[in-house]
Amino acid sequence: MAVETKDKVGVRRTTEYTAVTLESQVPAGPIEKRWDEHRFKMKLVNPANKRKYTVIVVGSGLAGGAAAATMGELGYNVKCFCYQDSPRRAHSIAAQGGINAAKNYRNDGDSIYRLFYDTVKGGDFRSRESNVYRLAQVSVDIIDQCVAQGVPFAREYGGLLDNRSFGGAQVSRTFYARGQTGQQLLLGAYQSLSRQIAAGKVEMHTRSEMIDLIVIDGQARGIVTRDMLTGKIESHLADAVVLGTGGYGNVFYLSTNAKGCNTTAIWRAHRRGAFFANPCFTQIHPTCIPAAGDYQSKLTLMSESLRNDGRIWVPRKQGDKRRASEIPEGERDYYLEERYPSFGNLVPRDVASRNAKYVCDEGRGVGDTGLGVYLDFADAIKRLGKQAIFERYGNLFDMYARITGEDPYEVPMRIYPAIHYTMGGLWVDYNLMSTIPGLFVIGEANFSDHGANRLGASALMQGLADGYFILPYTIGNYLAQAKLPKVSTDHPACREVEVEVETRMKRLLSINGKRSVDSFHRELGDIMWNNCGMSRNEAGLKQALKRIPEIRSEFWENVRVLGKNEELNQSLEKASRVADFMELAELLCLDALERRESCGGHFREESQIDGEAKRDDENFSYAAAWEYSGNVSRPNLHKEPLIFEYVIPSQRSYK
């Protein structure tokens, strides 16, 4: 079908794509055998032929970096792109806590099946069983691979790998490297990638931003990038395109993501025909350092492990401005311990976050802004001694002190929830291919195996599973079967997309309005956080859906972007990203409105029992896959029904 439509911002879709139906490609048979059998059935690319194929990988994080390195090793020609000055700086680097794997080194009853079970349940029954099972299966290979690369995981005195229990899991399956697990895993992938770059198998493009996707005859065949140093807008062609561009949490402006994290790559692909699944599934992390003022540029996560020893409380009285030390025990409300006696301060992330919001909404929040709750270590210090607390959390306490200027050994920490992770993303089938043939999506950028809620230490696992062990197989299956006529950058489709990108940059630079890009981004973020954040309701979402198009049109009329395209222009980079966030925001709210149930990170106030989330399996046991219709405000909804053959859906309860 030829699609040519125009919407408000004047972006025209020029390429064609074939009509798609949602085929999840999930193999049949016993779940333990599905991946093996699928692998056996997949077509292989003959080793000598691999060098005849070129694959574009956008992103050099755990997912993209691992995929690019592995495909280089296999013999494909790889072109890899990232927006930072080095692939080593992808935001995976910031992950602290650890990575899960069903190694059962602790002999504490863990197994592939248990990790699978926990992940499906933790995702509140909104993920695909087959994918999750495969994830749990390959998790064990990841640890082997990383150790072989030299990743210095924590070890015990006997020299074997150490594990800890993370995020309320009942087994110790989390591998970690101090508080820098993401950094070490990423450096492992980066080093393998560097080896392939040196070998000439991977061509690395740093400071190079993908602005659009090239689709030719219904297949993803390339991308258009902007060189961030020279402004050069250029087409790159390949036989398949892989997006590992991370999450879109920055649609909320303030989040724990890096400043450059963006939705542009997946959003542009969405506009070219890739369905966007479950955009409203966003995760909020309860233990972040609260915003200090309106200049706040990002939020910093404090490891969840702090809740093992810290006690969360707020004053019982509204507007109590006394210092923490002046509030006597009887006037403190340890609200999690009271409401959830069996889990206490260790309730899951969404429950902890929502309750913090409620007490702050009641006017009982602490700190200058009133948007904070105490995380108090006084009892733990009394019980275990300052030294023990220092040994467990020394780094985190230092970081807190540096950022806030307060000493958490003396006064309680102040924490507040923040956007942290996005479970939604481009819809992919079992082969990690989107609805555009030849476009694969991996890592946080796809709609992932985490359903409506991700468990701690499982994103690193998924990124590396996709990148090292799944995509390199499934892409071969595609390449071996696809008809891929030779194309060159003279192809009219390339020129058309290039012109669109050039026009977009010119347009942004010529508006010359009154407001900075950041001011728009902040305003958008406020709306998203207030109306589509920790708790959502119909009225709030409808209000957001009215406001977002208004801000978007103001943006296109009143943004001020100085300088020119042909230079390093950070305002222009930001403007182009914010323009896409403005569109994604609307889809996110539409999805949240459509899903009239509470599940995982998505809490709809209309759907609760006794203040707790109420899932509605009868009506919402599906993945919502949105198709761009040519009009951002009117996408088409497709549903992939979710079938549970192994883990029978049950309601979560933490009381």
Add this chain to the structure above:
Amino acid sequence: MSHDTMDLTLHVWRQKSSKDSGGFVTYVEEARGISEHMSFLEMLDVVNEKLIEKNEDPIAFDHDCREGICGMCGLMINGIAHGPDQTTTCQLHMRVFKEQGITDITIEPWRAKAFPVIKDLVVDRNAFEMIIQAGGYISVSTGSAPDANSLPIPKENADKAMDGASCIGCGACVAACPNASAMLFTSAKIGHLGLLPQGQVERDDRVLRMVNKMDEVGFGGCTNIGECSAVCPKEIGLEFIARMNRDLIRASLAKGDSKKP
């Protein structure tokens, strides 16, 4: 928490492009009313918003995670790489200046032959990439790894390797060194991999290739001044350089003996 503000005088290096010669520009009005709770980069964000308001080009600087881990940020602040707190520029907070009574702040890019300035405070650190590509890895392809626990590693070695591996590649060590040497950066990676059993097979080759590359891409030699380690936000110690020097001698001898190319 109080909302104490400070009025600053900033001297910022402005340079339109690598071809431009560049120079300092002083900002006073734009740097008024800075909250002591801001991070250094948030202070620059505020200055930039004011510049944009006045239709002036904002100051370009590199940053991403703003959590002290990606290594993207890095400024010379009053002559010290990353400023007075031995942390990354993004983790430096304005209260440090307030406490020390400093209101006059000079901000420059990293200065080193191997790190040419791209624009304003942004430099090109590609030379670091080339050092890693020369051998900063263990040659293991996906899928060929033995079970992770088949190779016990003494905790002490694993911990020491982790110390080296914690390098964020920001380049402060080079910027702080009067010779613009990359010894700390290079030795941190050589030490990380050389302390692990997996890294032994390529150990000699690795040090020879990485050190050669380091010289080739324009970094200076080491004269044991120690400024590198003094500014390193991850506190990587000089013992890594000593280790690398020992490895280098060992490898040169071994290679010399066996007459390998």
